[in-house]
Amino acid sequence: MSTAPDTPDTRAIAPAALSGTHKTSGLGLRPARILLYVLLVFFCLYYLLPLYVMVVNSLKPLGEITAGGMMALPKDWTLAPWGSAWSSAQVGVEATGLRPYFLNSIIMVVPAVACSTLVGALNGYVLTKWTFKGATILFGLLLFGCFIPFQMVLIPMARMLGLMGLAGSVPGLIFVHFVYGIGFSTLYFRNYYAAFPTELVKAAQIDGAGFFRIFWRILLPSSGPIAVVCVIWQFTNIWNDFLFGASFSDFDSQPMTVALNNLVQSSTGVKEYNVHFAGAIMAALPTLLVYIVAGRYFVRGLMAGSVKG
């Protein structure tokens, strides 16, 4: 906790002046103020509606949904759709539920996030504290790689994974996500380290500290905030990926997003909407948790980044 003067208040002066309400003490709400809150609540409902639909319908028997009760609370609360989605629903050809695919996603995400973040940190360090001629161009080329449509690399990557013996496997997906995750992690760390006092690095160098020592002892300990941002970013991107998962996995190495899509699109038998909704929440839960627990830091980092520009 810092003891700095209350920044939120000082920066809120302008908006307060704009709305013309210098003090909003309890009762004296003006009509404009009421309208403002009505709008804010309306948009809250808009964003929460699909989540409500998913949660409520994952807890009721199928019959209640098909009878036109999608918006109603369950009459007969049940966890059966969750059980089915997790361990017995038909996904593709097998009735395994989503459990094995959930595990695939976890096995895929953890190493891919860890490796790309670490490499990004090192790259950012080199690109800001040990720059060389052409570093900016190199960084530009790296950045462009973040934005290319991945359709452009699907065909050669499929071949490459085959050559490497990683086709249709979880390690193959880890590799792909690592490769295309480096760009963003480098971007984050480079921007963060650019604001880090170079004098400190220079002083350490004069004291005889080497390249890695400076990184471990001086930069890394103060990289907490950006590491959080980078990990959240990579985690959500990789967990939520569908294109690479659909292109480079076999039946037994599919990530969660691909399995969920298969569950929902499978045309055999009755459409079990309640099971689909339960599965969708399962696929959403890890990223939602990360967002709710650590999202504050992410938004703060995001905002700090764009305010400076």
Next chain:
Amino acid sequence: MASSLATLQVGELEMSYLDTAPARGSVADRLRDALPKLVLSPTVAIVAVFVYGFIAFTLYLSFTDSRILPSFGWVGWQNYENLFRIRAWDTAVSNLVIFGVLYIAVCCALGLLLAILLDQRIRAEGFIRTVYLYPMALSFIVTGVAWKWFLDPGIGLQAVVQGWGWTGFEFNWIKDRNMAIYTIVIAAVWQTSGFVMAMFLAGLRGIDSEMLKAAQIDGASTFALYRRIVIPQLRPAFMSAFVVLAHMAIKSYDLVIALTGGGPGTATELPATFMYSYTFTRNQMGIGAASAVIMLMTIAAIIVPYLWSELREKKA
């Protein structure tokens, strides 16, 4: 998920050219001097092969007679000529225009509105911001599943409203060839508008409050204040939002697959779904590669000038 150019905008970059100790010629010293570049070299190699090498490979394939597998018979511009004769591609491109324009316009308008609303020194701002932003954390597949069933006339909105008594209520866009593309806009806007809100909110918080106070003392109305002073100052935020949204629109794939599967028929085909189906299910790899090249060119036309100006500013 959205990609963030917001973080790209870091000003006041102090480029530091650290003088490495004067080379004394020993192997150890030289190794030490080369260490930073050595550390960077795996990344350089990866980017060279997996980004630029692969782009070159796909570009080359787009001029070959590749079908189910890559093959190297040169056919010149044949694939491109064929591509523009295929009706599905035509549909995909016009869908992208409709989708892209609406998606960007609605996201920006809604994002700006929400940012201005949130910036009025309200209660529970943190909570409301979290609610507006959380869809960004979801996979497009999850968003697609939720909206697919919510918009389904048989069980979703239409059935529910009819059940409430308005028996004449109809909302079957998702099954309607002419309207299905708009359901993609609805779901995509729901997912990303909160993110755009965050970008604009950051921009609003960066505006000089002295200037606003001065204008208000001069008697400017709230509306004039926004129109004349606030919104013009949000230009950088608009630029970032445009670039992020445009490149997401062009890359849109997951959402279409989950929401409509490209249907009904080919009514919601986009270039990304076209590329995938021609390359991997219709065994027309040459044409698929050509469509990917066109996607890349479109994105490059938006991204390259943006990156160029961003990186130049930093140097200056």
